[in-house]
Amino acid sequence: MNPTVALLLAQDGIATGAIYALLAMALVLVFAVTKIPFIPIGEFVVYTALTLVVIQANQVPRTVWLLIAAGCIAFITDIVAFVRERDRAASGGIAPLWLSAAQNLLLPAVIAAIVTMLSQQPRIMPVDMLMAVLIVVPLAPIIYRLAYQPLVSANPLVLFMVSIAVHFVMVGLGLNLFGPDGDRAEPYADWQLELSGQIVRGQVVMVLVAAVVLMVILYLFFARTVPGKALRAVAVNRIGAQLVGIGTATSGKLAITLACLIAALCGLLISPGVTLNYLSGELIGLKGFVAAVLGGFVSYPLAVAGAFVVGLLESYTSFWASALKEVIVFSMIIPILLLRTFASRSDMGEH
Amino acid sequence: MAAVLDVKGLQVRYGGVPALAEVDIVVEQGAIVSVIGPNGAGKSTLLNAIMGILPANASAKGQIKFEGAEFSGLSVEKRVFGGMSLVPERRELFGAMTVADNLLLGAQRLRHIGAANPMSQLDMIYQMFPRLKERHTQFAATLSGGERQMLAIGRALMAKPRLLMLDEPSLGLAPLIAQETLNLVSRLSETTSILLVEQNAKAALNVSDAGYVLEMGKVTAQGPAASLATDPRIIEAYLGVGKKKANPGN
Numbered sequence: 115m116n117p118t119v120a121l122l123l124a125q126d127g128i129a130t131g132a133i134y135a136l137l138a139m140a141l142v143l144v145f146a147v148t149k150i151p152f153i154p155i156g157e158f159v160v161y162t163a164l165t166l167v168v169i170q171a172n173q174v175p176r177t178v179w180l181l182i183a184a185g186c187i188a189f190i191t192d193i194v195a196f197v198r199e200r201d202r203a204a205s206g207g208i209a210p211l212w213l214s215a216a217q218n219l220l221l222p223a224v225i226a227a228i229v230t231m232l233s234q235q236p237r238i239m240p241v242d243m244l245m246a247v248l249i250v251v252p253l254a255p256i257i258y259r260l261a262y263q264p265l266v267s268a269n270p271l272v273l274f275m276v277s278i279a280v281h282f283v284m285v286g287l288g289l290n291l292f293g294p295d296g297d298r299a300e301p302y303a304d305w306q307l308e309l310s311g312q313i314v315r316g317q318v319v320m321v322l323v324a325a326v327v328l329m330v331i332l333y334l335f336f337a338r339t340v341p342g343k344a345l346r347a348v349a350v351n352r353i354g355a356q357l358v359g360i361g362t363a364t365s366g367k368l369a370i371t372l373a374c375l376i377a378a379l380c381g382l383l384i385s386p387g388v389t390l391n392y393l394s395g396e397l398i399g400l401k402g403f404v405a406a407v408l409g410g411f412v413s414y415p416l417a418v419a420g421a422f423v424v425g426l427l428e429s430y431t432s433f434w435a436s437a438l439k440e441v442i443v444f445s446m447i448i449p450i451l452l453l454r455t456f457a458s459r460s461d462m463g464e465h
Numbered sequence: 466m467a468a469v470l471d472v473k474g475l476q477v478r479y480g481g482v483p484a485l486a487e488v489d490i491v492v493e494q495g496a497i498v499s500v501i502g503p504n505g506a507g508k509s510t511l512l513n514a515i516m517g518i519l520p521a522n523a524s525a526k527g528q529i530k531f532e533g534a535e536f537s538g539l540s541v542e543k544r545v546f547g548g549m550s551l552v553p554e555r556r557e558l559f560g561a562m563t564v565a566d567n568l569l570l571g572a573q574r575l576r577h578i579g580a581a582n583p584m585s586q587l588d589m590i591y592q593m594f595p596r597l598k599e600r601h602t603q604f605a606a607t608l609s610g611g612e613r614q615m616l617a618i619g620r621a622l623m624a625k626p627r628l629l630m631l632d633e634p635s636l637g638l639a640p641l642i643a644q645e646t647l648n649l650v651s652r653l654s655e656t657t658s659i660l661l662v663e664q665n666a667k668a669a670l671n672v673s674d675a676g677y678v679l680e681m682g683k684v685t686a687q688g689p690a691a692s693l694a695t696d697p698r699i700i701e702a703y704l705g706v707g708k709k710k711a712n713p714g715n
């Protein structure tokens with residue numbers, strides 16, 4: 115390996131590391147607020163990327179129909195829940211149902227109408243990207259409503275099993291929606307930079323810039339806004355949050371939606387660089403998981419650091435031992451877990 | 466006077482174990498009502514059931530009428546938005562967040578009901594507890610016991626509750642601060658009705674309008690606070706005066 119190759123690999127590693135960092139942060143956020151290990155996060159990356167590919171081919175992506183169908187199911191679930199609660203408590207009007215109808219029926223319909231209308235028009239690339247995000251992200255609160263909200267006080271093990279189920283359902287639907295073939299989107303950054311003799315691809319620069327901007331926005335959201343502070347409050351003390359009126363379901367929905375928005379943006383960022391198919395989400399999501407585990411699933415900065423370790427490791431092993439690339443990345447979790455077990459043994463003894 | 470809270474036939478079981486059996490409690494508008502009784506009588510369970518924060522293995526039955534509306538079966542957030550506030554025994558503060566943020570989040574109810582200025586209470590809270598103003602940038606976890614109690618009460622008051630429930634507000638505090646807390650409770654009744662659970666029965670009855678004695682999950686005595694405080698059986702059991710001294714004739 116000569117220095118040029120080493121630097122190229124480093125570039126790649128940092129760019130993928132930035133993506134894993136965003137995913138790891140999203141996973142830590144969801145876990146802190148809801149205790150859900152959100153395995154299907156990788157599917158949101160892939161759904162967005164493949165939806166973008168279809169939009170760029172001037173077709174209406176079939177994810178639109180999935181959104182409409184899922185919205186209808188969520189609305190019916192809300193009606194059933196409403197009727198049941200009404201048996202027990204006669205107070206409260208029909209307002210929650212209107213809200214549910216707006217969110218689960220009207221919003222998907224409006225998005226479908228916009229996408230169908232625009233799909234035949236000449237567009238610029240940011241519009242395509244926005245459309246892909248608009249189709250995929252509203253699936254997040256619906257999935258939360260259907261899969262997780264009924265289990266709001268379940269323990270993480272149950273939530274883990276539900277996550278696996280959601281993951282498999284989304285992979286199966288993905289095969290149906292996008293077909294078995296892989297694809298990549300049109301490049302959004304064709305240019306290159308030359309930094310003291312080293313060529314840096316525009317795509318890498320864009321990924322890094324986007325990742326940093328997103329992290330700053332997330333930081334400001336959590337540090338400065340009331341909804342952000344409310345999410346932190348749930349993570350810090352769930353009962354305390356309930357006592358001031360921060361609903362577990364409301365905050366869970368918000369956390370998952372936010373995480374899926376991050377995942378969708380990751381999907382946009384990587385879509386021109388990597389060929390993705392319906393199965394690719396699994397590995398992407400799991401690597402975000404490894405990064406989050408490196409951070410102990412609680413610390414954002416450690417998760418980000420872990421993500422860059424994963425990205426660089428992946429990049430260099432693909433050069434030296436590309437057949438064993440995934441094995442090496444995932445084996446890394448074993449020493450980390452051992453280390454964490456030994457490190458936490460001292461507090462275990464006190465219980 | 467209309468009843469703010471009217472609880473009838475409230476039963477709570479943990480798994481199969483009964484904790485409360487057919488408890489009836491009424492809190493009149495603007496009144497301070499205290500619930501006294503030995504450890505394990507179900508006092509905290511009573512407040513948690515009214516607030517809707519019983520643990521997952523508990524089941525509750527019975528009527529909880531709040532300002533005329535049935536509240537049993539509602540989620541905690543709906544009860545908070547309706548006007549209930551609970552200061553729990555364990556305070557349940559947001560330890561890793563600042564004092565100011567704790568208070569800010571206390572106003573979620575006012576944001577939900579669309580109040581013009583959700584933070585209108587803040588100045589009043591800072592006036593009531595100048596200590597909290599001094600420490601507003603400090604993490605809640607770094608406060609002393611008394612300050613944490615102030616913050617817990619302040620956070621609950623940020624919602625402008627119609628009914629404030631306090632679970633052992635003087636627990637773990639130095640006697641002087643405990644007494645101050647109870648004096649504060651009596652001042653708070655100008656703006657809200659109060660349901661108070663207190664170990665220090667004598668001090669609690671001193672500031673209350675009415676009282677209930679809870680034993681083994683049942684109400685065994687009730688009435689105006691003044692008459693409970695002179696009831697020989699209650700004096701003997703809870704007011705810390707020796708048997709012979711209190712009832713020489715018996």
